[in-house]
Amino acid sequence: MTAVHGGVLGAAYLAASSPVHRLAPHLKLVAVLGFALVVVATPVDAAWSWAAYGGYLALVLLAAAAAGVGPARLARGLAIEVPFVLFALLLPFVAQGPRVEVAGIAVSESGLVAAGGLLAKATLSVLAAVVLAATTEPRALVQGLERLRLPSLLVQILMFMVRYADVVGGELGRMRVARESRGFQGRHLGALKVLGPAAGSLFVRSYERGERVHLAMLSRGYTGRMPGGPATAVPAQDWLTALTLPLGAAAVLASGLLLG
Amino acid sequence: MHVPDGFLDAPTSAATAAVAAGGVALALRGARRELDERAAPLAGLTAAFVFAVQMVNFPVGAGTSGHLMGGVLAAVLVGPWTAVLCMTVVLVVQALLFADGGLTALGTNVTLLGLVAVAVGWAVFRLLAAVLPKTRTGVLTAAGTGAFLSVPVAALAFVGLFAVGGVADVAVGTVAAAMGGVHVLIGLGEAAITVAVVGAVLAVRPDLVHGARALRRATLLAERPASVPAGAR
Known part of the structure; x- marks a missing residue:
């Protein structure tokens, strides 16, 4: 099996040997999940929420740069979001509450805030997940999940x-x-x-x-478990590198909560 | 269709994650009963099949196309517990490799598309299959109805979650009406595809259709050799 295998599942993987690629997969899973948790935990209606989103964006772009994931790849990854963008665009019109005028149209203020927060949060987590998929082979991801006691x-x-x-x-x-x-x-129902x-x-x-x-x-001795070598110990340095993303995001959130 | 990160608040996400974890744990035990020690390869290949079929766009008419969710189809083909595992695995792969559905919303997605859709579809299927005659048409009708109902019910379950833990104060009635209406249409497509695929498998390998075991026994009892007249071949 070569480093890059074609096909659908491997398509997101970007073969390279950046520091992010070299991290153990379970560290990256923990990092991306932690980052998503922090992003989701950010209150939508706080005045400083957009500053926090900016901070998260800087962090995730930094991670992407360290991983050698270019802007084109990130943009392509975002295409998955399109249905939610449509839903979010509807929110200001269907939500209740006081109305504000935007470009001459009365829209719900709370709907506008919620839509903005929703789009920002979804975009940030999709970006983090794109970096994860671009730096980790599908097989390695499964190994990471196994290491995390799935x-x-x-x-x-x-x-x-x-x-x-x-x-x-x-x-x-x-x-x-x-x-x-x-x-x-296949152009009509008859194609079924x-x-x-x-x-x-x-x-x-x-x-x-x-x-x-x-x-x-x-017949080759499968007993219901894939044989694998002993789990290698992960140096503390690697944990630190991987956790830069979620810990940085948590620091942004904490400073927002304390100062805002 | 998959719920992204940040759509529901943290308590709701955590609650659905707990529900999903419990449901998957139950399914892990149930699937061993359904498939014994072959569970892993067969469920894995069925998950790969569901994943592949989700990529086929079926024409719905008027230039639009839709794709299958596959929960009820998998339940009828390989059994409900295995179907829950297949849907879970497909959702995990979509979240990790395609960023389709958020990581923190994975529990929500597994609950809606895995547990609710499969449970509702399978319950309807079993209920109808028990009432309807034990024929090919009966099984297909039951499968189609189960597949049809599973989609709007899963959508309404999402609306319920949105009412409890949504981040925007949208009138629940409006959302329920819109989501329900759209998903009734999507459900029709799901039903059509499920019936077409189950029908095709029933025609070539009826023994592989888990939901048609009753049918299989009925055929075994037929007196085939005696009824074939001499010289008929």
């Missing part, structure tokens, strides 16, 4: 899913090529007659592959 069966399922998502996705892609080379155009059975046979193939994989693994 139940073993769940880790195994995740591992199988991560390893076979590209295989199943590839199967789906070949089916699509086969359909379209026979002139299929073709797509339904295609998805059905994809399930049958996936399930049967699962049975084959299981038998093959049993």
Whole structure:
């Protein structure tokens, strides 16, 4: 397996050897989760909330710079947000409370505040998650979750899913090529007659592959756990590096709460 | 569709995270019963299947397309506990690798799309499957209705959470009406796709459809050899 494998799951990974790439995956998971918790805990209606968002943004951009994740990658990662942007844009119009005039339109003040906070918080956490996905391979993420004591069966399922998502996705892609080379155009509801059975046979193939994989693994001594080396100790320096992001954010939040 | 970070306040997120953790813990025990020691590879591959099918855009009509959520489909195909695990794993991967759905909102997303959608869909499915005749049509009707209802119910559960821990004071009635209305339409798509896929699997490998075990027993009892007239082949 090469460092970069194509396919959907590995697409977010950016092969490099920045300090962020070299951190143990479970440290990065803790860091990103801690950062998201601090961002979410920021009160929306405080006067200093936007200063705090600015501080968080600076921190996460710093992390992105240290990881060598460029602005283009960050912007592409943000595309996932579009549905919430639409929802947030609606909020000022549907929320209750006193109205304020913005560009000649009366909108709810609390709705406007909530929408702003929502967009800021979602954007910040998406940025942090993009940095995580760009610096950590899917396989390493699963190992990190295992290190964080996720139940073993769940880790195994995740591992199988991560390893076979590209295989199943590839199967789906070949089916699509086969359909379209026979002139299929799915433009109306009638296409379900073709797509339904295609998805059905994809399930049958996936399930049967699962049975084959299981038998093959049993014959190689699989006991329900992936063999792995002993967990390597993480130096305190690494913890410090990883926790810069959440601790910095917590410092911003604390100074806001104390001074604001 | 996935709830991002900061949408619900901290107590609500923490409460849904606890609910999700409890539900997943139950599902981990239940899935071992459904799939014995093969649970990990089969649930993993089914999760990969759900993930892949979620990427297929099915035409809904009028130029729009939608994709499957797959909770009820997975429940009918491999059983409800395994389906909960599959949805959980898919949501974890989407949150970690695609930033789709917030990390702090993961518990909320697992509760809504994993627990609520699968539980409601499966309950409706079992109820209807018990009442309806034990035929292919009966199973498909039950699966379609379960899939249809699971979507608006999950959406209304989200509205309930939003009423309790939302960050904006929106009239709950308005949100419920809007979300319910939109998700009734999405539910129709979910039902159509679920019926199409379950029907296709029933046609080729009925033994793989967990929700159609009753059907399988009925076929086994049919006196097949005697009813085939000589020279029919």
